[in-house]
Amino acid sequence: MYIIVIGAGKVGYYLAKELLAEGENEVLVIEKDGAKCERIAEELGDIVLRGDGCEAATMSLAGFGRADMVIAVTGDDEDNLVSCQVAKVKFNVPRTVARINNPKNEEIFRRLGIDATISATAAILAHIEQELPTHPLIPLLTLRMGLEIVGLKIPPTAAVVGKRVGELMLPQQSLIALIIDSRGSPNAPTGQTVIQAEDEVVAVTRTENEGALRAALTAPSTSEPFGAAASGQ
């Protein structure tokens, strides 16, 4: 597989190193900074091209036309976006992955057709949120087409405790993929699986339905059941 990594900072360097260690990949790192290029060439060999990964001329030289994957991991969201978008639109690269520094840009990247985004900030936030009871829903992975995988723990006070999965009124295009019980055993749920307090639920949902899903699974039993807006499957 021919993989082009744009940006030779720490992320790009270690990424290239790991990809090379897999043994089956042809890897090229594109970097503007001459000193970083030298370091890569010294340590990883002839896998670096000095140039601007946002420029079409550099991209042609780098062979984007035959790349299987482009991964943009510079410290600049705009550069990562441009590189991935040009790779996708002009060179028809089958898979583009972009690093996002500002989590607010994630939606823009998704709308512009970048296949996958990785946000270290969002990942750290997710870990922090896991520890905070005020943020019971944790985004785990962004998928294509506006879908994502989320995780949440069922609070003991939730109305869904004791109910079967088949009875739950989940938002549109949301489904529960996995339930990890309080002893840590993972189970693929069926319609008959009964939700227990402290279960960890892994679900797939649309990004815009995150809030509705959270409400459906965590609303306390004293409140009104989840409303009509979130009742369609």
Next chain:
Amino acid sequence: MEYDSLQVQDVLVPVDGSPAGFDALALACTLAKRRKGTVYAVYVIEVARNLALDAELAPEARHGEEVLTKSEDVAAELDYKVEGEILQARDAGHAIVDEAIERAVSAVVMGVDYETPLGEFDLGNTALYVIKHAPCQLVLLRAAARE
């Protein structure tokens, strides 16, 4: 002080078809002959990134064959033999150093033309890389300066 003169056995010579490259080959044969070492002549085809490394590059390969044939002729004139090889690589410097390591040669003998692209002598990236990274002795033979 006892001086142990240059002891060269197996030698790697990058050849690119330039007179400096053939001069280096002749020098390598002379050096290797003393200890009956092997002279490896390598012609490196630099493959652009928009092509796979193992892409078939017929015109370049043909030129490589011609250069290696001429290398054999140069060695034959000195009553010696060379082992020729064509390599495909992204960068000639890296390929030469890797080949020197793989063949465990005791020296690389390299010829460089007297090039003055911007009015001053420029050694070129390939020679610079080999000077910096070759694990063995390196003999650099620069062509005479042009008037």
